[in-house]
Amino acid sequence: MSGSSKLFLAFVACVALAMSPAVAEQGVTADSIAIGSFGPITGPAAYIGLAGRDGAALAIKEINAAGGINGRKINMIFEDDGHSPAKALAAVKKLIDEDKVFMVFNVAGSNGTVGTIDYVKEKGIVMFVSFASAPAVTWPFARNLFRGGTTEVPRYGELYAEYIVDGLNAKKIGIIGGREEYPKNEGDALTKQLQKWYEIAPVKRVEFNIGDKDFTPQLLEMQQVSPDVIAFFGNPAEAAIALRQAKELGLNQPFFVGTTMVDQGLLTAAGAAAEGVTGFALIPLLPSSSDPAMKAWRAKWNAEYPNLPPNRPNIFDVLGYADMYVVAEAMRNAGKDLTTDRFIDALENLHDYRVGAIASPRTFTKIHHIGNLRLQPMQVKNGEWAQVPWESKRPSDILARYH
Amino acid sequence: MTWRIALQLVLSGLSVGSIYAIVALALAIPFKASRVLNFAQGELVTLGAYIGLVLTSYGLPYAAMVPATLLVAAAFGILIERLFIRPIVDAPEFTLVIATFAIGIIIRALVRIHWQDNTFFLPAPYSGPALPVGPLRVNPSYLVIIGSTTLLVALLVLFFRQTRYGKAMRAVAFNQTAARLMGIGVGRVFGSAWALAAAIGALAGLLLAPVIGINPELGHLMLKALVAAVIGGFGSLGGAAFGGLLLGVLETYAGALFGAAFKEIIPFGILIAFLLVRPQGLWGPTQARV
Numbered sequence: 001m002s003g004s005s006k007l008f009l010a011f012v013a014c015v016a017l018a019m020s021p022a023v024a025e026q027g028v029t030a031d032s033i034a035i036g037s038f039g040p041i042t043g044p045a046a047y048i049g050l051a052g053r054d055g056a057a058l059a060i061k062e063i064n065a066a067g068g069i070n071g072r073k074i075n076m077i078f079e080d081d082g083h084s085p086a087k088a089l090a091a092v093k094k095l096i097d098e099d100k101v102f103m104v105f106n107v108a109g110s111n112g113t114v115g116t117i118d119y120v121k122e123k124g125i126v127m128f129v130s131f132a133s134a135p136a137v138t139w140p141f142a143r144n145l146f147r148g149g150t151t152e153v154p155r156y157g158e159l160y161a162e163y164i165v166d167g168l169n170a171k172k173i174g175i176i177g178g179r180e181e182y183p184k185n186e187g188d189a190l191t192k193q194l195q196k197w198y199e200i201a202p203v204k205r206v207e208f209n210i211g212d213k214d215f216t217p218q219l220l221e222m223q224q225v226s227p228d229v230i231a232f233f234g235n236p237a238e239a240a241i242a243l244r245q246a247k248e249l250g251l252n253q254p255f256f257v258g259t260t261m262v263d264q265g266l267l268t269a270a271g272a273a274a275e276g277v278t279g280f281a282l283i284p285l286l287p288s289s290s291d292p293a294m295k296a297w298r299a300k301w302n303a304e305y306p307n308l309p310p311n312r313p314n315i316f317d318v319l320g321y322a323d324m325y326v327v328a329e330a331m332r333n334a335g336k337d338l339t340t341d342r343f344i345d346a347l348e349n350l351h352d353y354r355v356g357a358i359a360s361p362r363t364f365t366k367i368h369h370i371g372n373l374r375l376q377p378m379q380v381k382n383g384e385w386a387q388v389p390w391e392s393k394r395p396s397d398i399l400a401r402y403h
Numbered sequence: 404m405t406w407r408i409a410l411q412l413v414l415s416g417l418s419v420g421s422i423y424a425i426v427a428l429a430l431a432i433p434f435k436a437s438r439v440l441n442f443a444q445g446e447l448v449t450l451g452a453y454i455g456l457v458l459t460s461y462g463l464p465y466a467a468m469v470p471a472t473l474l475v476a477a478a479f480g481i482l483i484e485r486l487f488i489r490p491i492v493d494a495p496e497f498t499l500v501i502a503t504f505a506i507g508i509i510i511r512a513l514v515r516i517h518w519q520d521n522t523f524f525l526p527a528p529y530s531g532p533a534l535p536v537g538p539l540r541v542n543p544s545y546l547v548i549i550g551s552t553t554l555l556v557a558l559l560v561l562f563f564r565q566t567r568y569g570k571a572m573r574a575v576a577f578n579q580t581a582a583r584l585m586g587i588g589v590g591r592v593f594g595s596a597w598a599l600a601a602a603i604g605a606l607a608g609l610l611l612a613p614v615i616g617i618n619p620e621l622g623h624l625m626l627k628a629l630v631a632a633v634i635g636g637f638g639s640l641g642g643a644a645f646g647g648l649l650l651g652v653l654e655t656y657a658g659a660l661f662g663a664a665f666k667e668i669i670p671f672g673i674l675i676a677f678l679l680v681r682p683q684g685l686w687g688p689t690q691a692r693v
Binding site: 043208250 | 519520522523530532540616619655659663666667
């Protein structure tokens, strides 16, 4: 081959390279982006994963119908983690190593999530955690891990402690909590913060197993110490049974519940026994809200999933939907040449982005990857969750490290 | 512990135990007739609740839905027996147990395909806030569960002692060959036993649904029901029912006195103790094997 021919071929190769879309990144082709997702869709925590999956799927359907992300359609591959850290790790390994996804969209609970964090850090793939509150997702900081709708659970601890002591005027606090990661973290965070800010130790802290159907032993222990407030951390089905049994045993203390229970599911299951219960909501409008924005979204959701029970959509449907839009927005901003680095940069440049009034705004920076730092206190009044006009006044130790 | 709490615990234990008792009865009936230990019984509880859910969604009022559910469940029981059990009824007991396991897994998987693991609620007209009864607070759902169990045991005792068909089922349980020689349709008795077990399982599902909701794991209490049946004796319906009630009360008291962890230990500790000391249970025939 002559020198001029070689030069011509090199020129053609350079032009072809420059004109072709970047397809080298794992999970990204000329016309698609593969997103791996996992969460519990079987077992007692299925209300989390089913809802997260369905909410995200609805968002993807809309995004693809509107033309996709810079000409690429999103393709979601979903795995069930059964709410188990081991199964979650197996799911993530499959998604990253076999399915070769571009990123992982996590709609698991904390229990599943904690099993995956080290592996995801090692692989460098972005994992966007929609609602697990396990601190290890964002603390210590990792460049490829983000959280959407929830703050770190130590922040829950601050808000819970301040609201229970200052808002509910409680000095004697009893805690009933599940043994798994999320309720245990919530109980630990509340206990730690009560001690730190108010020098109060819970008068009693008792545990139960996920899926338990009888809380008589735990409630009797509470009865013996007569707390001002009973904090309950677990799942809505468990809380509903505990609330009913508490009334049967004559415990009339107010109940404070963790964030997963501030939803219609608790009211459906507990009925009148839920009256007066307080807790913090993760989203500005609960799915049962009569706000026009939520009503419109609910109508859209019902059209897509017409045969699901009245306790759906739940807060995790909303979070999965809203956070998939967050991910899509960052991918769009990353440009046609979608790489993990560009995607992370785009996420870190999102400021107060939200898909609509149903979602809280998401902001990420180069020093914190927690999208939502706000929680709204709520109380059950006349069978409905209603906002409580209460604002935190204490400076947050957790938020201080992100300023 | 005050008297009021002690009585409240008894009530709570009897409520839980009544469900164990119903499922234990459903386990004991086909075992009496055909020596088949039905490990799909938990899923028949689940199936019953979903049948009730479907019928309710078609607008059937509660009073009509309950008998309709029991009938549909009974038809399922006959179908399972004819399609899967009768062809292998002479196989070793282990084979039959594995077959029922497989049937249970298939039922649960089919339920999951359609409804997934969403929790559905089936409101009952008797559901409502706890009622004050003297010093106690009584959940009306629990009263219905306890009442239904009592009525069911009475009806089953009458059926097996007073009716020709009940006596035929007892004859088959006692000696299949002799029963066949006496002109009893053994196959039909097997089918009836499965129909009855499925209908009773469905009743348990309908009773549980308003209390804990409906999802594919609703019938997860199968192992506890097995313990109840072992305590009472597999050959004795009254024994199985008593075993369920006793187990419920013991379990509740164990949790109240020693902590929640003991609630899981006590039932299976009792199971092992009975298998070691009195494998035939309190009222079961001495040749019973589990």
